[in-house]
Amino acid sequence: MHIMPGLVARKQRLVIGNWKMNGSLAQNASLLDGLRAYPGGACDLAVCVPYPYLAQAAYGLHNTAFGFGAQDVSQHDQGAYTGDVSAAMLADMGCQWVLVGHSERRQHHAETDQQVANKAQAALNAGLTPVVCVGETLAEQSAGHTLGVVARQLAPVLALGADAVNQLVVAYEPVWAIGTGKTATPQQAQDVHAAIRASLDSVGAGQVRILYGGSVNAGNAASLFAMPDIDGALVGGASLQASEFLAIAAA
Numbered sequence: 001m002h003i004m005p006g007l008v009a010r011k012q013r014l015v016i017g018n019w020k021m022n023g024s025l026a027q028n029a030s031l032l033d034g035l036r037a038y039p040g041g042a043c044d045l046a047v048c049v050p051y052p053y054l055a056q057a058a059y060g061l062h063n064t065a066f067g068f069g070a071q072d073v074s075q076h077d078q079g080a081y082t083g084d085v086s087a088a089m090l091a092d093m094g095c096q097w098v099l100v101g102h103s104e105r106r107q108h109h110a111e112t113d114q115q116v117a118n119k120a121q122a123a124l125n126a127g128l129t130p131v132v133c134v135g136e137t138l139a140e141q142s143a144g145h146t147l148g149v150v151a152r153q154l155a156p157v158l159a160l161g162a163d164a165v166n167q168l169v170v171a172y173e174p175v176w177a178i179g180t181g182k183t184a185t186p187q188q189a190q191d192v193h194a195a196i197r198a199s200l201d202s203v204g205a206g207q208v209r210i211l212y213g214g215s216v217n218a219g220n221a222a223s224l225f226a227m228p229d230i231d232g233a234l235v236g237g238a239s240l241q242a243s244e245f246l247a248i249a250a251a
């Protein structure tokens with residue numbers, strides 16, 4: 001059943017910071033101090049940090065409004081996968097969230113759509129919430145292939161079935177907007193989110209939260225969040241400054 005936007009209460013918004021490969025113990029300490037000052041609000045909040053700093057995030061965000069997680073996870077449960085980190089290990093560290101299929105993983109590590117779906121399933125098996133990232137490159141957008149690319153990326157995820165899909169989060173991140181300062185207009189993003197919503201709906205998961213990511217900042221967050229199918233944001237660069245990230249959360 002498709003529920004018309006506006007006829008139901010909005011889903012709880014979600015804002016997740018992606019620190020990428022940034023930070024140090026000292027820099028993180030001051031960033032976490034800034035986040036700890038946030039009194040909490042009407043949205044869910046989390047940061048996804050580099051593996052070595054998971055313990056620091058767990059300690060620094062204890063008893064705050066923030067959850068935390070990792071930026072990738074192995075599709076395998078355990079064994080001879082040198083350098084990989086399993087979902088069970090992330091859960092053991094107290095993570096609630098994990099990004100899967102970020103475009104930088106797809107680009108630099110040749111992750112396939114099927115591997116991304118496998119990672120999402122591995123995360124779910126360990127009780128984590130995977131944030132499945134999808135999005136088209138500039139060339140794909142220019143060729144008018146945005147919806148086709150996103151549908152192709154999502155297909156193996158949707159094949160996990162309604163029970164699985166209902167427990168995850170999707171992040172639409174046009175690659176041309178990531179770290180470039182070029183944000184999709186609210187209407188451009190809404191159009192893709194509506195298409196993603198329809199495909200989620202077709203497997204009985206129309207209420208899954210769909211985040212927008214790509215140069216979100218304190219200045220553009222409110223207009224993006226005003227769109228009916230944008231349920232929050234995945235924030236890269238702007239999550240490295242507590243004041244900027246908290247301004248996005250407040251939006």
Ligand code: PEP
Binds near residue numbers: 179216236238
């Ligand atoms: C990201 O890394 O997921 C991202 C959206 O980055 P930025 O906000 O810097 O564009």
